Amino acid sequence: MNISVRGRRVPASPIRKLVPLAIDAERRGIKVYHLNIGQPDIETPPLFWEAIKSYGAKVLAYGNSQGDLDYIDSLIRYYRRYGIDFEPEDIVVTVGGSEAIVFSMLATSDPGDEFIIFEPFYTNYNGYAVMAGVKLVPITTSPENGYHLPAPEVIEEKITERTRGIFICTPNNPTGTVLTREEMEMIADIAERNELFVISDEVYREFVYEGNYTSVMHLPQVRDRAILLDSVSKRFSACGARIGNIASKNGEVMRSVLKFAQARLCPPSVEQYAAKNVFDNISDEYYRKMRDEYRRRRDVAIEELEKIPGAFCRKPSGAFYIMATLPVDDIEDFARWMLTDFSYNQTTTMIAPGPGFYATETLGKKEARIAYVLREEEIRSAMRTLAIGIERYNEGKR
């Protein structure tokens, strides 16, 4: 008796699969710097916790499948500040940004269909593609041109009769690249010419350090083809809240999403109430301070990375990740070794190996995603520990 093919094929998360090794290391008394996961150490706003504590219901009842309507109103006001106009029926609240991804796939594709995606990309798209039975067709972007998009003909070459849409992520996880208005227009034109959906993951909207962010919803030519994926996880440092949303002006898409949403009943009620309190009352100052903090962290991470002989990266202009090329032959082996065989002053550094962020099998073997989600001095120590680790690892190989 076998499990399913998809059950075997679904990849373990490259961000999470080394966690048992990290737990073992911690049990041995080693402090592990977690640069592997986009888990900010920034405190969740008190507005969130105050709402959690004052949640007044006596019965924790099922909520609306679409999401609480009051919360959706708050989201509408939030988007308006970015020049994006939604009506209540354009939005479905999801269980994290994760569920928004799978809903977008289910509503727009059938098994065997294809989506174009630019690699490296957020690794969990791989898991959802297996669940949805669809193929991710990768187009490789490279650090040499800052992970920006290739010419339109390179993209259109990959379009087949099974292609249903193009996935983009801006600001990007894992590259930190913010797509320019011109790039967004190019994607919109391709989508229009080829009748495709554009599915845009914009959860890092608030994390732009240089340049301007353009939303897929700013592009009138794809008004009916655009699907926005979003989440409060990073914005409010509330990853464990599991509150995201999907939004589109395409009524047919949203009616279909709502039916999928009905099957899973509702997103968590208490956290919607708490997230609403943050959206309604948070100051611009909060976002500005958070942005400044991450900009400094980025600069420290880059500064330390540049000291590692043979390491290479492009300075990212958004999100809180660096896709770095490291001077090791096999990053998977190195990442494990850092947890199982290495320590420096009773510390080690955990990174997310690059291959999990690529669909093309041969790529990413020298790359790692580094999440600069710790305080400046911790980032500095983590990067120095990483540098020493690389040196020792390569010595051992000689």
Place this chain on the structure above:
Amino acid sequence: MNISVRGRRVPASPIRKLVPLAIDAERRGIKVYHLNIGQPDIETPPLFWEAIKSYGAKVLAYGNSQGDLDYIDSLIRYYRRYGIDFEPEDIVVTVGGSEAIVFSMLATSDPGDEFIIFEPFYTNYNGYAVMAGVKLVPITTSPENGYHLPAPEVIEEKITERTRGIFICTPNNPTGTVLTREEMEMIADIAERNELFVISDEVYREFVYEGNYTSVMHLPQVRDRAILLDSVSKRFSACGARIGNIASKNGEVMRSVLKFAQARLCPPSVEQYAAKNVFDNISDEYYRKMRDEYRRRRDVAIEELEKIPGAFCRKPSGAFYIMATLPVDDIEDFARWMLTDFSYNQTTTMIAPGPGFYATETLGKKEARIAYVLREEEIRSAMRTLAIGIERYNEGKR
């Protein structure tokens, strides 16, 4: 540009699709008795709310994909009281029982595969079957024999080379039937003979009024074939918490489930903490009182139903639903009419139309699921309003 076939095919929830009509009725000042949805009015235990208020973290961080290990320990202790032995690796915490359903399908089947299911069944299985691209092969059970299972040959007749498993639900939603030990053994034998998984939804474990509940985990012959689906929603009257779990002694299944779980990152953190506090500290008295309360509600609902000329139902021995045959020609039309055209003393009663609980298209047209989740006197009023509604509706048809 079209949405997907599955996006069109996924059914709207029969429990939820009439909600907009109910909201309209309420706006017109009509009190709607919600017998359509399994949303208990029982208060969520103070232990739950106390934990929510005392959750001490400053950062609402990602949790483990498998679920918080402390919470899993509590679950293990809980199952032990029912004579079920799990190890930590046998359990993955899910976002409600809903996610447990889809994980069980994804881990054991591929698109085009089949599961046997006894109808009427919990309607949301239909939605998940569309998501997973699998076919639910229904075997009809009927009120005449208390919705108990047919002879093994009737079941084995439906097994094809694409059959991957048998779904059961005990105590059953929507019929309230508790499967006997003999029925469970029969299913286990069929599964063993035909190399199938047995996927058992036992979220109503605490709601047994007569007879004894047997878990799929009590059957040694399917130790490696059994998958348990569970949820705290009904047990703790915490439907909005979105905390469930899937469990199996089959390591391959659970490793695959864990990879699917990694793709969606983690279940909500705060609610796991709160549910743990309830599991660890709730008294047997709580469960006994809850059971007594629902038994009385059931008896009142049945008493009132029996007064309706032409209505028919079997007294269910578990869960908190009655699948009732009502003297109307078209239950869908009747259920709508109750919300749009009827009121009695400014009240009306909302029911879940039967056809949504069947996979066979012609069935359920005179049936409704009645959830007896309100206080005795409210149930009584709701059922009387229903009786008057039936009378008026049929008068109007003459």
